[in-house]
Amino acid sequence: MCGGVEVAGRYTESGKPVRVYFPNPKAALPMLQADGSVEWLPWGRRQEQEGKLPATGWARVDSISAGKWARFHPREVWIVAERFMEKDPAGVSHWFDLEEGQAIEGLLVAAGEERRVYVVTSLPPPGCESIHGRWPLVRLAE
Secondary structure, eight states, X not given: OOOEEXXXXXXXXXXXXEEEETTSTTOEEEEEOTTSXXXXXXXXXXXXXXXXXXXXXXXXXXXXXXXXXXXXXXXXXXXXXXXXXXXXXXXXXXXXXXOTTEEEEEEEXXXXXEEEEEEEEEOOOTTOTTTOSOEEOEEEOO
16 A cells, blocks of 8 residues: 655765655655656555545545546645555565656645645555555556
8 A cells, every 4th residue: 555665865965865654644745747856745644644635545446437536626646655565464564666757646635735645546556466455556647
């Protein structure tokens, strides 16, 4: 389900790679902008956080297609990362590298002044079903 991402130093303030994990209430994800820069926005919303947007960090591709996110004015975005992490049923972390030019598909949504980005998920690729039943959509960044 993508519990974490590693972001390359070229996209961070420190210039060093950063790992971001969803359980951290301050977790934010870098979205690629048209000019090549990035904008960091909060990664979803946790149950205990204030806000009107869904309390989750993920958006299923089938729920997006069904219009369940429409009231939040969704916009497809690209999350730049070097790799992402999935935990298997035993709680063991597995890191998966993205290839050059790939990004994780995100869904940028808003409610009033609140803006957050959610990782878009679908079924896992063949051979990865035993790790987790939902997988981030990884595509070539457009």
